[in-house]
Amino acid sequence: xxxxxxxxxxxxxxxxxxxxxxxxxxxxxxxxxxxxxxxxxxxxxxxxxxxxxxxxxxxxxxxxxxxxxxxxxxxxxxxxxxxxxxxxxxxxxxxxxxxxxxxxxxxxxxxxxxxxxxxxxxxxxxxxxxxxxxxxxxxxxxxxxxxxxxxxxxxxxxxxxxxxxxxxxxxxxxxxxxxxxxxxxxxxxxxxxxxxxxxxxxxxxxxxxxxxxxxxxxxxxxxxxxxxxxxxxxxxxxxxxxxxxxxxxxxxxxxxxxxxxxxxxxxxxxxxxxxxxxxxx
Numbered sequence: 001x002x003x004x005x006x007x008x009x010x011x012x013x014x015x016x017x018x019x020x021x022x023x024x025x026x027x028x029x030x031x032x033x034x035x036x037x038x039x040x041x042x043x044x045x046x047x048x049x050x051x052x053x054x055x056x057x058x059x060x061x062x063x064x065x066x067x068x069x070x071x072x073x074x075x076x077x078x079x080x081x082x083x084x085x086x087x088x089x090x091x092x093x094x095x096x097x098x099x100x101x102x103x104x105x106x107x108x109x110x111x112x113x114x115x116x117x118x119x120x121x122x123x124x125x126x127x128x129x130x131x132x133x134x135x136x137x138x139x140x141x142x143x144x145x146x147x148x149x150x151x152x153x154x155x156x157x158x159x160x161x162x163x164x165x166x167x168x169x170x171x172x173x174x175x176x177x178x179x180x181x182x183x184x185x186x187x188x189x190x191x192x193x194x195x196x197x198x199x200x201x202x203x204x205x206x207x208x209x210x211x212x213x214x215x216x217x218x219x220x221x222x223x224x225x226x227x228x229x230x231x232x233x234x235x236x237x238x239x240x241x242x243x244x245x246x247x248x249x250x251x252x253x254x255x256x257x258x259x260x261x262x263x264x265x266x267x268x269x270x271x272x273x274x275x276x277x278x279x280x281x
Contacts, residue, residue, distance in 0.1 A: 003228040005249060005269035009044060012266030014257070015250035017056045017068075017099060018196070019281050020240030025248055027236075028054035028067065029266065031257045035067055035078065038268060040241070048078050053257070056100025058108060058281060060133075066108060070096045075110060075131060087131045092139050094126045099196070101150040101159070101281050106133040107178040109140075109159065111147040123165055130178050141172050141180030149196035149236060151205060152280040160186055160205065162194035169194060169205065169218070187222040196236025196250070200275040206247060208234040215249055217273075230269050239277025247273045 009015075013032040018025065025038040033050040035057065048067070055068030065078040066086060073090040074097075076083040089097055093112035101109045107130055114126030127142030128150075141159070145166035152159050152174070159180060160171045169187045172180035187205075195208040200217070204225055207216045210233035217226035232251030240246050253265035260266070 001226045001274075003226065003247075003271045003273060005228060005230055005271045007231065007267050008042070008248075008270045009038060009268040010266075011264050012252075012268070013264045014235075014252050014255065014260045015266045015268060016196070016236050017054075018236050018238035018240075018248050018250050018268075019057050020238055020244065020248075020277070021059060023242070025238070025240050025268070026057055027248075027250055027268070028057060030054055030070070031260050035065070048082055050076065050083050053096075055098050056110070056281075058100045058102030060102060060106045061104065066100065066102060068097050068100050068110060070098060073097050073112070075100070075108060087135060087137050089129050089131075089137055092127075092129045092137060094124065095121075097129075099147075099149055101152055103152060103174075103178065103280065104156060105178070107131065109150060111150065111161070113146060114144075117146075128161070128180070132178060140178070141183065144170065148194065149198075149208070150281070151197050151199040153199065154279045160197065160199070162197050162207065164193050164195060167191065167193055169197070169207070186220055187218050189218070189222060192216065195234070196238075198238050198277055198281070199279040200239060200273075201278045202275050204275070206237050206239065208237045208249065210235050210255070213251075215247065226273070228271055228273075232265060232267050232269070234269070238281070239273070244277035245272055245274070247271050 052069040075087040095113040125143030127139040173182040215228040
């Protein structure tokens with residue numbers, strides 16, 4: 001089935017890392033460094049601003065918000081006075097950090113580019129970084145080629161990662177201590193370069209495909225079940241709303257930071273779909 005979106009918010013710089021939390025849609029306006037929320041009745045609010053590009057979002061069991069500072073390779077928590085240091089990831093990240101998934105025990109998985117893509121460095125693999133609840137940061141779950149969006153199954157046993165430049169989705173078994181093992185290809189996507197992902201109740205993934213301006217609903221193994229045509233290039237997606245039937249897409253016309261700041265084209269595009277979301281983020 002093919003769906004079409006409508007625009008809920010426009011004139012953002014570069015929206016990313018969408019989440020559904022506490023009955024609101026959360027996202028970062030990445031190049032503007034903003035953490036923002038959108039209510040179902042259309043109220044848009046900026047909750048915090050980082051002195052850096054703002055990456056992935058997640059929440060600790062006590063409700064504390066975590067957000068990735070991309071270029072400084074740090075994980076921040078949002079306190080009453082704004083962002084506060086949580087973990088320094090510089091020794092483990094090959095280049096900028098990007099997405100984030102916090103599991104129900106408070107362990108934070110952080111992706112990173114792995115190489116200086118902006119400087120034209122050759123492509124190399126990397127690993128995810130896990131920040132344990134005690135604050136210890138360690139490398140887990142590789143090799144991965146530009147790990148990006150992540151999804152955790154409802155039972156907490158499987159972590160799925162979009163490998164953007166390998167054009168595939170990979171999965172890992174998650175152990176009780178947060179280690180990742182049994183690395184395998186969940187779906188080979190052919191020419192599609194996956195970015196953000198989210199999981200639905202039938203075990204399929206919605207995959208943001210910026211190169212084709214589509215959201216693809218993919219079954220394990222790679223079969224495309226449904227698709228959504230978007231106005232801008234979609235870089236991330238999330239199933240939210242009261243029953244998680246609303247598919248949110250973070251879209252933009254460019255991923256170049258300077259151009260995005262000069263001509264903000266970021267949008268939140270929305271469509272209702274048949275199968276609700278499950279799992280994290």
